[in-house]
Amino acid sequence: MGPWDQPGFWDLPFEWDIAAWPASPNTGKTATWLGSLGFVVSKKTEYPEDSFALAAYLSLDPESQKENYMLGQAVPNLMDMAKGEFLDMEKAPQTRQVFLDIIEDYGRPPVEVTSKNTKWLDTFWQDASQVWTGKKSAAEFVKEEQPKLQKLYDESNK
Known part of the structure; x- marks a missing residue:
């Protein structure tokens, strides 16, 4: 889950927490998707x-950052706040350090971030339904899909 998912769990009638992503048994390393939110000015x-001024307020103002994390929307951009009062929140999860570990250590942007064109990704998601519906096994899908996606990626991301 991401920090933005927290509010959906806050009113559950039982205690809950989060755990870090597991490490690969082959490498001993872990990695997961790292998302972010940015503000731009045309x-x-x-x-x-x-x-x-609005972008700066939403990105850096201490009151704005506090409101954002108190609503369960994001980890504060202000690292002193993130490593301080954000970690000390009384609401679950107690191991919210996991969010900071992802940011500082093992979070990786998804591959589409570096793609100039994501037609290959759209094709993947459309075609993946064949596995979800049982029309193809995952092994069959990967064998057939990989060359097609590689071609689309190469054509669009030179």
Whole structure:
């Protein structure tokens, strides 16, 4: 789960927590997807100062960051806050250090972040339904899909 999933669990009638991603038995290392949220200001905006002020407020203002983590939306961008009051929140999960470990250590951006064109990924998700519906085994799917996806990736990401 990501930090944004927390509120959906806060009112459960039992205690819960999260654990770190398991390590590979082959390498002893772990990795998982790392997502983030960014704010941008168009160079064509009619209000560059106001737009920048809003982006700065949403990204760096201590009160904004506190509101964001108290709502269970994100880890604060301000690392002193993230390593302090965010970790000390009374709401679950107690092992919220896992979120910081992902950010600082083993989180990786998904492969589509570096793709100029994600037609290959759209094709993968559409075709993967063949496995979910039992029309193909995972092994059959991978064998057939890999060359097709590689071709789409290579054509679109030169």
